[in-house]
Amino acid sequence: MALREQFAYERVESRLEALISGGALGPGDRIPSVRELCRMERISPATAIQALTNLEARSLIFARPRSGFYVQSRPHLPLPTPAHAIARPQRPKVSEHVAQVFRDFDNPRTIALGAGIPHPSLLPTTEVARCVSRAARQYATDFGRYGSRETDLGLRKEIALRLSLAGCTMSPDEIVITTGCMDALNLAVRAVANPGDTVLVESPTFFGILQMLESLGMKVISVPSTCDRGLDIAAFERALSRYRIATCILIPSFGNPHGASLDDERRQTVVDLAARHGIPIIEDDIYAELGFDNSRHRPLRTFGRSGDNLLCGSLSKTLSPGLRIGWVAGGRYAEDVHRLKLVSSITTPQVTAKAAADYLRSGGFDRHLRGLRKMLETQMCRISSAIARAFPQGTALSRPGGGYFLWVELPERVNSLRLRDAASHHGISICPGPIFSHTGEFSHFIRVNCAIDWSSAVEAALQTLGQLAHVQNDSPSENS
Structure with missing residues (x-):
């Protein structure tokens, strides 16, 4: 049977939706008026009104009296509740649940709402591929030998330059190129702590950090971190005073999973407290360039003696996860890290390091970041609205100013591990809350990744996830 031709209002609706999903029209942006749409699309006022009415019914736009239609911002749900208290030192045990997350993600038929991996459509993959191809041709002989410290000097210079623009001046010699940010964190923590030592983290925190510390045989103490202000400073000070802590691993810019950031005053306090106790801070700076207002938080090391703290970053969330480029600025620990x-x-993969340096040198990175930030903000608004529509009453939701993630608190009757299993049967993967805590806290929380390609399948997956949460919430025996 032949497909029917699109009605004019459907065509206009699809075009406006594409502008919103692609980031050309961001949250709060004004939609062309009825008159403007009639002129641009050569349609009648009734057709334009029908297209706008449909978009409003889908919560993509909203009307302001005597002003017009605007792209929808995020719904104002309550913020999730923080961790209850400082959790005493103990060895984390999250690897089994983390492995399940990645098994689900590896299924190509799965709608991946959990894993923090950017969709290729958000990244300049064609430009990066050109840089890799050019580097492979120019440095073909390098495939036949190991690199030296000079191999990645160009990349280290570009990273040092970008950090200097954030107020963090350093020599390229201080920077060690790594295989992604997890490798950077691993080297950093091994440079300042030993097996059996206690490491302070936020609660909640990125499960990869907990999994890494588990593999290194280290203990973890966690301090509450809130969705609006980040690390609980008073609890941080108490933990430093009561326990023997080797180092702290913090994500002060758009933290994972809740997206909160420390303001400058609180950053200064954190750095001062750690310095007073002689404890180095390892900063995971991987999302710092993804602020929706196009600003960048200053790294923690700019608030104290620059050599005391270590800074870890990566291009995996902003440019290309496939390049596997990360780094550590090790301060006075730089030689230990090296x-x-x-x-x-032994050494850095030469061709990818040269390709990354080439791309950063080209000047296109900042333009790409501006577009990426806008697309991430738009996706976050759309996913927030879908969650508000589909999830049970009593759901709470974070409101990050940047980064990838939404931290979702479901009603207490909903068990996120069981929700993960139920979602998996429907071809949907999520990250359950307990993997973000070394004590298994956050049993009714989930993390949702917004660095995805919005589609009707994603929208349907969120609706299904909401229905599954409703089933648990309406059946108390599910969590007995």
Whole structure:
């Protein structure tokens, strides 16, 4: 049977939706008026009104009296509740649940709402591929030998330049190139702590950090971190005073999973407290360039003696996860980090390092970041609205100013591990809350990734996830 021709209002609706989903029209932006649509699309006022009415019914736009239609912002749900208290030191045990998350994600038929991996459509993959191809041609002989410290100097210079624009001046010699940010964090923590030592983290925090500390045989103490202000400063100070802590691993810019950031005053306090106790801070800075207002938070090390704290970053969330480019600015621990890197991986992959340097040098990165930030904000608004429509009453939702993630608190009757299993049967993967805590807290929370390609399948998956949450919420025996 032949497909019917699109009605004119459907065509206009689809075009406006594409502008919103692609980031050309961001949250709060004004939609062309009825008159403007009639002129642009050569349609009648009734057709334009029908298209706008449909978009409003889908919560993509909203009307302001005597002003017009605007792209919808995020719904104002309550913020999720924070962790209850400082959790005493103990060894984390999250690897089994984390492995399940990645097994689900590896299924190509799965709608991946959990894993923090950007969809290729958000990244300049064609430009990066050109840089890799050019580097492979120019440095073909490098495939036949190991690299030296000079191999990645160009990349280290570009990273040092970008950090200097954030107020963090350093020599390229201080920077060690790594295989992504997890490798950077691993080298950093091994440079300042030993098996059996206690490491302070936020609660909740990125499960990869907990999994890494588990593999290194280290203990974890966690301090509450809220969705609006980040790390609980008073609890942080108490933990530093009561326990023998080797180092702290913090995500002060658009934290994972809740997206909160520390303001400058609180950053200064954190750095001062750690310095007073002689404890180095390892900063995970991976999302710092993804602020929706196009600003960048200053790294923690700019608030104290620059050599005391270590800064870890990566291009995996902003440019290309496939390049596997990360780095550590090790401060006074730089030589220890470099030595550990030699033991672990000897050298940096030469072609990808040169390709990354080439791209950063080209000047297109900042333009790409502006577009990426706008698309992420738009996706976050759309997903927030879908959650508000589909999830049970009593759901709470974070409101990040940047980054990838939404932190969702469901009603207490909903068990997120069981929700993950139920969602998996429907071809949907999520990240359950307990993997973000070394004590298994956050049993009714989930993390949702917004760095995805919005589609009707994603919208349907969120609706299904909401229905599954409703089933648990309406059946108390599910969690007995």
